[in-house]
Amino acid sequence: MTTSTIPTTGLALSGVTLRFGDGDNTVVALDDVNLHVAAGELVAIVGPSGAGKSSLLAVAGGLTRPTTGVVTLAGIDVSALPNRALTRLRRERVGFVFQSGNLVPALTARDQLRLVPKITGRPGRDPDELLGAVGMSHRADRRPGQLSGGERQRVGIARALVSRPALLLVDEPTAALDRTRSHEVVELLARETHDAGVAGIMVTHDHDVLEHCDRTLEMVDGRLHARG
Numbered sequence: 140m141t142t143s144t145i146p147t148t149g150l151a152l153s154g155v156t157l158r159f160g161d162g163d164n165t166v167v168a169l170d171d172v173n174l175h176v177a178a179g180e181l182v183a184i185v186g187p188s189g190a191g192k193s194s195l196l197a198v199a200g201g202l203t204r205p206t207t208g209v210v211t212l213a214g215i216d217v218s219a220l221p222n223r224a225l226t227r228l229r230r231e232r233v234g235f236v237f238q239s240g241n242l243v244p245a246l247t248a249r250d251q252l253r254l255v256p257k258i259t260g261r262p263g264r265d266p267d268e269l270l271g272a273v274g275m276s277h278r279a280d281r282r283p284g285q286l287s288g289g290e291r292q293r294v295g296i297a298r299a300l301v302s303r304p305a306l307l308l309v310d311e312p313t314a315a316l317d318r319t320r321s322h323e324v325v326e327l328l329a330r331e332t333h334d335a336g337v338a339g340i341m342v343t344h345d346h347d348v349l350e351h352c353d354r355t356l357e358m359v360d361g362r363l364h365a366r367g
């Protein structure tokens with residue numbers, strides 16, 4: 140990608156390859172992946188186990204450097220950043236939402252969100268406004284153990300949005316939820332992605348919820364395909 144073709148918003152992967160090992164033991168987890176997720180767009184990634192979906196999230200979020208290719212976020216060449224700058228960018232510009240919500244057990248919902256600016260050192264969005272946006276105002280003083288799976292996911296989504304990220308990476312958010320809660324959580328993700336102008340990628344095995352996403356792509360053997 141030349142400087143002039145790097146999108147200034149959203150996430151872009153260009154010619155991204157990720158290999159593990161070498162020689163006969165080489166595993167190609169990502170194979171020439173090209174992807175642009177616009178700001179305000181939620182893209183779903185489906186595909187069989189071992190296809191490279193987690194690897195894609197790791198490379199997109201700056202957790203893993205690609206073997207080849209370029210990753211840009213809001214026009215910044217992530218793959219060229221030194222380690223400290225990459226850590227800072229990840230903390231400030233990338234929100235992660237995991238299967239279980241990954242909340243701190245001892246903290247109330249409100250305090251989970253309050254913790255974020257303390258970690259980043261930058262003011263974030265107002266915790267109560269965000270809890271309201273995800274329909275959790277009435278649970279603000281509860282700890283994760285006092286919340287349902289769907290409620291924990293809502294808090295996890297709100298927490299991921301506190302730092303006003305440019306990129307939201309979501310891994311199997313409905314794995315522990317029933318059908319109704321799954322729809323509610325992914326509808327919420329889509330709405331917040333659109334409203335906050337975040338580029339969102341959601342990995343899922345749950346084909347039921349794809350209708351809420353703007354696009355679905357399929358990963359097979361490390362390659363991304365439009366879903367036919």
Ligand SMILES: Nc1ncnc2c1ncn2[C@@H]1O[C@H](COP(=O)(O)OP(=O)(O)OP(=O)(O)O)[C@@H](O)[C@H]1O
Nearest residue numbers: 159160166167168187188189190191192193194195
């Ligand atoms: N650290 C590693 N070292 C070696 N191989 C790895 C490593 N991490 C992942 N792989 C391999 O890379 C390929 C892609 O793995 P990845 O975890 O991205 O798949 P996935 O689509 O997320 O799978 P699942 O749906 O089961 O979570 C697999 O063949 C996997 O075994």
